[in-house]
Amino acid sequence: xxxISAIEWTDSTWNPVTGCDKxxxxxxxCYALTFAERWRGTSGHPFEQGFDLRLWPDRLRMPLEWxxxxxxxxxxxxxxxxxDIPDEFIEKVxxxxxYADHHVFQILTKRPERLxxxxxxxxxxGRTGDGKQRWPKNVWIGVSVxxxxxASRIDLLRKVPxxxxxxxxxxxxxxxxxxxxxLRGIRWAxxxxxxxxxxxxxxxxxxxxxxxxxxxAGVAFFFKxxxxxxxxxxxxxxxxxxxxYNGREWNEAPGVFQxxxx
Numbered sequence: 001x002x003x004i005s006a007i008e009w010t011d012s013t014w015n016p017v018t019g020c021d022k023x024x025x026x027x028x029x030c031y032a033l034t035f036a037e038r039w040r041g042t043s044g045h046p047f048e049q050g051f052d053l054r055l056w057p058d059r060l061r062m063p064l065e066w067x068x069x070x071x072x073x074x075x076x077x078x079x080x081x082x083x084d085i086p087d088e089f090i091e092k093v094x095x096x097x098x099y100a101d102h103h104v105f106q107i108l109t110k111r112p113e114r115l116x117x118x119x120x121x122x123x124x125x126g127r128t129g130d131g132k133q134r135w136p137k138n139v140w141i142g143v144s145v146x147x148x149x150x151a152s153r154i155d156l157l158r159k160v161p162x163x164x165x166x167x168x169x170x171x172x173x174x175x176x177x178x179x180x181x182x183l184r185g186i187r188w189a190x191x192x193x194x195x196x197x198x199x200x201x202x203x204x205x206x207x208x209x210x211x212x213x214x215x216x217a218g219v220a221f222f223f224k225x226x227x228x229x230x231x232x233x234x235x236x237x238x239x240x241x242x243x244x245y246n247g248r249e250w251n252e253a254p255g256v257f258q259x260x261x262x
Contacts, residue, residue, distance in 0.1 A: 026146035193227025
């Protein structure tokens with residue numbers, strides 16, 4: 001779950017946890033919640049419980065069974081740092097990722113406070129010792145930032161003891177101004193508009209502001225999609241609005257992602 005992903009910046013998804021709770025405006029029209037709730041009450045379906053939080057221990061070894069290297073988005077249907085996921089279960093997820101070092105794993109969270117506390121208890125940028133170890137080189141950690149109000153998530157991400165950090169500005173819901181110092185230590189930025197029948201439009205000026213910030217800070221820029229509304233603010237649907245920005249696709253990514261493919 002799933003062998004192949006339609007998400008442009010990954011190859012596969014792996015969901016050892018499903019279900020979540022809304023924490024900020026970017027969650028308002030959550031695609032995962034909408035999908036999961038369609039199946040609530042359907043006996044035997046993986047989302048029989050809807051979008052209620054559920055741990056799946058039987059899925060922990062799944063990436064070890066995928067022999068060909070790929071980019072794997074972890075918990076596309078949840079948030080690994082949700083407050084109700086036990087520390088011990090998160091550790092098991094990290095153990096699998098560490099063992100499956102032929103893959104590159106990508107984790108996104110809107111809960112950087114817990115991420116940082118959890119990471120600092122277990123990982124170090126300096127000498128190992130006192131029970132701490134180095135962050136797995138094949139694990140990328142990121143935060144979602146949908147508007148200026150939540151840019152502080154980036155500050156917490158930058159304190160996580162890893163060199164592999166990225167940001168998802170999706171759905172981008174407003175203008176975000178980022179000084180160069182704010183992006184120090186960030187290697188990748190993904191920008192995208194919202195899709196779905198209740199989608200909110202994304203303005204081209206917001207995209208350009210982030211692109212300028214990424215260019216200034218040397219951060220790889222990936223434009224994922226316009227979403228339901230195109231660059232002119234017309235509701236045309238995700239497929240028609242496409243992925244072109246300023247007449248081209250922007251698929252920049254750190255070099256490690258260029259050598260891993262499903």
